[in-house]
Amino acid sequence: MTVFELRRKLEELRQGDSSVDDLLEYLRDYPYQDLDFAKIDHHRPLRTGFPEVVLGRGKTPQQVAAIVESLAGRENPVLVTKTTESTHLAVMERTPRAAYHPLSGTIVVPTDNPLPATEGVLIVTAGTADLPIAEEARITATLMGCPAQLVSDVGVAGLHRLLGSLEHLRQARVIVVVAGMEAALASVIAGLVSVPVVAVPTSAGYGSSFDGLSALLGMLNSCAPGVATVNIDNGFGAGYLAAQINLMGS
Amino acid sequence: MTVFELRRKLEELRQGDSSVDDLLEYLRDYPYQDLDFAKIDHHRPLRTGFPEVVLGRGKTPQQVAAIVESLAGRENPVLVTKTTESTHLAVMERTPRAAYHPLSGTIVVPTDNPLPATEGVLIVTAGTADLPIAEEARITATLMGCPAQLVSDVGVAGLHRLLGSLEHLRQARVIVVVAGMEAALASVIAGLVSVPVVAVPTSAGYGSSFDGLSALLGMLNSCAPGVATVNIDNGFGAGYLAAQINLMGS
Amino acid sequence: MTVFELRRKLEELRQGDSSVDDLLEYLRDYPYQDLDFAKIDHHRPLRTGFPEVVLGRGKTPQQVAAIVESLAGRENPVLVTKTTESTHLAVMERTPRAAYHPLSGTIVVPTDNPLPATEGVLIVTAGTADLPIAEEARITATLMGCPAQLVSDVGVAGLHRLLGSLEHLRQARVIVVVAGMEAALASVIAGLVSVPVVAVPTSAGYGSSFDGLSALLGMLNSCAPGVATVNIDNGFGAGYLAAQINLMGS
Amino acid sequence: MTVFELRRKLEELRQGDSSVDDLLEYLRDYPYQDLDFAKIDHHRPLRTGFPEVVLGRGKTPQQVAAIVESLAGRENPVLVTKTTESTHLAVMERTPRAAYHPLSGTIVVPTDNPLPATEGVLIVTAGTADLPIAEEARITATLMGCPAQLVSDVGVAGLHRLLGSLEHLRQARVIVVVAGMEAALASVIAGLVSVPVVAVPTSAGYGSSFDGLSALLGMLNSCAPGVATVNIDNGFGAGYLAAQINLMGS
Amino acid sequence: MTVFELRRKLEELRQGDSSVDDLLEYLRDYPYQDLDFAKIDHHRPLRTGFPEVVLGRGKTPQQVAAIVESLAGRENPVLVTKTTESTHLAVMERTPRAAYHPLSGTIVVPTDNPLPATEGVLIVTAGTADLPIAEEARITATLMGCPAQLVSDVGVAGLHRLLGSLEHLRQARVIVVVAGMEAALASVIAGLVSVPVVAVPTSAGYGSSFDGLSALLGMLNSCAPGVATVNIDNGFGAGYLAAQINLMGS
Amino acid sequence: MTVFELRRKLEELRQGDSSVDDLLEYLRDYPYQDLDFAKIDHHRPLRTGFPEVVLGRGKTPQQVAAIVESLAGRENPVLVTKTTESTHLAVMERTPRAAYHPLSGTIVVPTDNPLPATEGVLIVTAGTADLPIAEEARITATLMGCPAQLVSDVGVAGLHRLLGSLEHLRQARVIVVVAGMEAALASVIAGLVSVPVVAVPTSAGYGSSFDGLSALLGMLNSCAPGVATVNIDNGFGAGYLAAQINLMGS
Amino acid sequence: MTVFELRRKLEELRQGDSSVDDLLEYLRDYPYQDLDFAKIDHHRPLRTGFPEVVLGRGKTPQQVAAIVESLAGRENPVLVTKTTESTHLAVMERTPRAAYHPLSGTIVVPTDNPLPATEGVLIVTAGTADLPIAEEARITATLMGCPAQLVSDVGVAGLHRLLGSLEHLRQARVIVVVAGMEAALASVIAGLVSVPVVAVPTSAGYGSSFDGLSALLGMLNSCAPGVATVNIDNGFGAGYLAAQINLMGS
């Protein structure tokens, strides 16, 4: 419902083409419709190709399968994160096109109208154990039209490896840093570049990493400005945010 | 040192105007110089008007005064955050132009060449107690060329106030949400708009807010994607990040 | 022992039908009996149909089966929460009427005298992963005579969905909000209605949700008054409390 | 704005007494007005005498004074919690009727139309150090029309004192339990009565009470059902919730 | 009310000197009276000279002064812990005999009938900073009839000092170990003796001692059995427990 | 080495039966021997029947089997705590007399010389889920000569059950309270009796019980003095401490 | 690239054997090469036999196998920590020489040029459950040329056992202390010797050991100076650090 449509409805009333009760009925949902506008406005990125995203964890395979089936049209891709192979089997029964990415534990139902690709997102990992989360970020950003480059295993224990990738770092418009343990990589990269850094702490590590708490606190307390932190292991959130930022002005 | 200078030096060697040892000596600092490039590259935003920023907390007034004096040229503004009026007095002795903002506890030394203003940053607070941190964000973004609008006291306890500001929310290119307690405002706003939300948890609250921990966890666990979290009470970091994002594509 | 019985005993003494020593012996347990009164008073809701409730976790299947058998009369229903299908098998051997609800992991032994239904409890979930706990609340409230309505998946990431249910929210006498992650839903609903909100943080989420800590702190620090919080994943406690409140004045 | 007013406005348009543009202008705020309905609905308890409440902590005396002045009409009382005597002085300059309660640190501006008193709220404290929070609850409930009885210093270390007050406990319709340290009082009382218990953990204690964390966890993990917990030291929230519950069915 | 009084009342009834209703009235408070027995039973140690103890923290000087005045007879001593010199001044106005111990921050009102002294309690501190808490324990135990020996500054950093006091350790019937930081002293002593060790973690230390948390966890996780832990800085509780144990069998 | 042996050695030297170097060699280990005395003194309770105790957790079945074999003489019993049935199988191969207690997960190798039984230890549990830890305590105390009585399931949610056991409580010389969740039982019992209470927090519960943290903090912050706390789920430590205390003066 | 190679390249330019552009191309990676120098300098210990170390946790067996294959030359040993037998099977397919140490869960690929052995590292454990981590430390130090002595099960519960090993302690140049629970052993040993103590907290224990947090805090807060702490269960880090220190001046 738009203001033009509203004007037309009011004109109909003024001209006797509709009754006061018709208008009242029409307006009954107006706040809702207005908020539906909000909904539509909020969902605009989704309509323009931003993926519908389902968090697989905490849902039964049957629930995930039903949700995916209802979302899976041809217009938009569907993404399920933090799921398992057995859930994928349940999804496949209703949505055979659904593909499973085992490293990141994601299910993707592709769209017929993929978004045009916009370069600019770079994903960097500190170590091999961070790859599943980095993959989740990469798949998310890709579905949102930002196929991301991935530079992995450049943790600060061997700074030269990172500095060897300076060129990549400086060409990016936004960088996702995926790191566990002390997650120093986020601060170091944010100190080297002038673009926003989206930091994803991971639960890689053991002992006093406390399942990602050390990485989370490290990234939140970065001495370099320009670091935005998301939840531990939230590759999806990072990929989403990076794509949002990357698409600005493009 | 530039590649032009390097080419010249190499030409000198080739033409016999300098010795191999001269070159070796010259190149001894090359990595440093190259990393000085990195420094310059990293500092480019600063040169283009991004403020030098000093965290006042943990430094003596004398230390702050000396740092501000050394930074305060005419080219760039200087910003000191989380400082006090008595530190301002010490700063004033050496840098009389320095102004103090009591609400946010910041000192600003203005520049003669302020950046051209780029609209797009909106700062929203949940309550009055979040204003000092919001001010810190606003001052930071302003110095970086993004004079921000401020909508305050629209916490979710009175949702209609927030929804009454939907127009503002939807015109912004990036939104800084400053909220303490449970900080639900970040999730709610991220669910209403399609632009990045920079979330600043504040220490406003008491008891089990645990000095901002509840707000921090709330923002990190936002059920709406597109939320980037910074440290508790880190208005500076949020303003910096918001300006970085806002200036993309501008 | 009732006051009638006591009066009869005293009459016996007065009429010489018993000795002082008989009375003293009888009264030896009087405090206990009086506290048995307390017990009866405390158990009044149970006698009026409030279910006996057994926390299944931490007990062996055999222990649960024995407890259920001793509780399962025809007068009151029996409820076992946070239990498993294999415990249900053990329970069935002694109490074949016991039914298992797999989504919430509860066992219910129905009563022949169910309570008359009192409308007024509404249970709202933020997401699908909160359903098991919501179900635990719904079953509990239902056994206490308050068959609850369930509105699910109206988390604040899509505020219009929640606002689309405003009618339901405003007709409720008490609302149970079941939410994980940042659990902003509790604050938002409490800001929209004037009835008590019973908030159940769930362990849905991952990373810095820290098994429900983020949701718990979010609900405890609600900026909207009128929010009562129970333990993480404590659907039973919320259903119980909601029914208690709903039955007031009814 | 009501549906009646809306119908009238539409009739005016139909009858040519107003233009389409008039209606559009009128409807411009309709969603807001509709949400203003939400606001009014939400604020209904306030209009019926529920106090406007201002959290004093984190606001400057000037901010509090300005807020109080804007709220302080004759219709509703105003309540400021967790404030200080010096803030009261600032408030008095603009609102001389404002009274200060030093034990609880609250400011109250009375109303000319106090609500009719509804009995039923009982506030119980474990110890003397819990009194300030209990007072905050009592003042809040009183302003909401529920003048509460206060039974203090009946902590479980001397169970007979509590049991000596059983009569009071059993006559209440809702009980606020205010306790620090291990806060066992909430569980014990909830086990003795059949009405809802609103539990307020306090920061009374030292060492591993961790500023109220021990009391908070104790109350959340109550083995007795029927316990609703609010934030540490949140006397206001408890008084509000207790009044809400007490007024049900009254 | 005693069993003798009860027998008399019953005799009156049997002999027609009172009515059944008189008895019912009299017995109305019987549980309370019986629980008053419980009170007396519980208070027996107090009657035998165990001090009434008031936690000073969280109470106003006036509250403390009023409580002390009401408790201070000649029969029992009164002890106020964790209080200050200014509170002592307020107490002195009503109870001039009250003495202040500045090191431990305690007020003591002596009794005319001190308990006979029973040897056997040894208090050991790891360092000088633990002395205030050790003093609190010593004063408590002394008032309970167990004047304790104090061996201070024998922390495990200089094990020979501790081993030089082995004679003392082995003659004690119960040992209070007062230690901050890592509190290893409790484990080491418990490994050297066969008597119970009451461990008091103190907040001495800084940084990751987290106000006594490190000491608390250290003592709770002692690899040597026979260690009973009390709250951080709870010298009173340790002195009380040590006296209780020491008086067993004496 | 005893003082008698030392005297003999010195006599040999005085009489020329050994050289100064022989003595020096012999005395080389004197400190160790003296500390072996310490060992003997420390181990005196063990020699008098206190069990050798092995923590099963963290050891392989083979390690446990070897340790048990080396300890299992006829003189003293051997106790293994927190172990499993499969470890018992490994132990049985070398020590066939070893018996397994499945509820508590303990292995006991009995002695031919059990200690004479000393009454006085009472073990009380709040709920059924606390039984495994209570059993661990009971077995430990029994092996130390203190066969303990067990009163179970008297949590404060039904206070009358606890008060119905007052007689038991008042006859005990030391009481072990085993409770999870909020563990209010420890405070309530300590307020009812005058003997030491050894409090064992258990990990029974869920959500914000945080694996026993709520119970631990509750017990440490008991408002009733006379409570000694041991580690979460440390039934062994509690039984050991209770027996130590119970045997004093016996 | 070495300085010799650089000199040769410059000579080529000077002698006309290469062009300025050749040099520029060659120098393009100079910073990287220079930082490769840093790499080489950093990796010097590795080249001299310090092992390449792979953290097994968080990597798939295939990832570990591929990494080991690429590292496993004849020159240096390869170490994989915190891995499993099934990963070892995957590694063996590509690198048959790889050996598995089940106690510590490590894989070692030996080198043909083991380092000469340097005595001086002593590893001490508090209990049997600490052995896996101690083994990890021992294997690491051994591969770095420091075959370490192991003294196990000398926890402070039986101090005489530790003191019986004083000779070993005093001959060591650096001591690794591996302990869980309260980890008092680190402080006690640091108080007895004058050499650095590398403290490894382990997750041995249960309940409030909180997976090693108690041991970690205990070691960090050691009252004896000279204690260096590494992560919980980080035997590798401790062995590495101990070898680094031990090789100083050797």
Next chain:
Amino acid sequence: MTVFELRRKLEELRQGDSSVDDLLEYLRDYPYQDLDFAKIDHHRPLRTGFPEVVLGRGKTPQQVAAIVESLAGRENPVLVTKTTESTHLAVMERTPRAAYHPLSGTIVVPTDNPLPATEGVLIVTAGTADLPIAEEARITATLMGCPAQLVSDVGVAGLHRLLGSLEHLRQARVIVVVAGMEAALASVIAGLVSVPVVAVPTSAGYGSSFDGLSALLGMLNSCAPGVATVNIDNGFGAGYLAAQINLMGS
């Protein structure tokens, strides 16, 4: 007591110059004396110039003054850490030579026999706010004979500054890294050098730095090996450890 004295005593016995009882009496304290040897052995570094160190925090000025007076001979220096100017005034009254260092809050009483200086310790700080702790480390190391170099303000936000100091880093034998916030500097430096890194987390920062917890966890979870962590703000411990390591082999 030395072995020479012991030999003499034994000779006296052998020659009849003393009795067996004399020897027994003499040997009564032998373990203590032997442990006094241990003490002496332990204190050897102190005798050789390692400073006596007093933690000022938690002690009264009078206590500190008395301890300093008793320690302050001419032979060894005395160091008081974490103290204040007013304590210095109290110390000066008894020990006028005592000097106060305001930046680090330390008191030093110099010795007449300073140790010969051994180069090799480098102290690096991330920021200006870390200087007080760095100074504490520098003063400690200096008193132990290792006058340390200080490189300050080279945090990773400007990596080029750190890399500009590579020369310093590579010449050090041991490096103390002092950093707050996320403390990434420790990992980065440990990745650049082959010598041990002693990491001191500081409480510099705010919000989720949680008084140094973020820095502590960051350093403990360093992805680079060779990092030894001490307590938050423990400059003394780091300086002590660095000197211990630096003096090895010198």
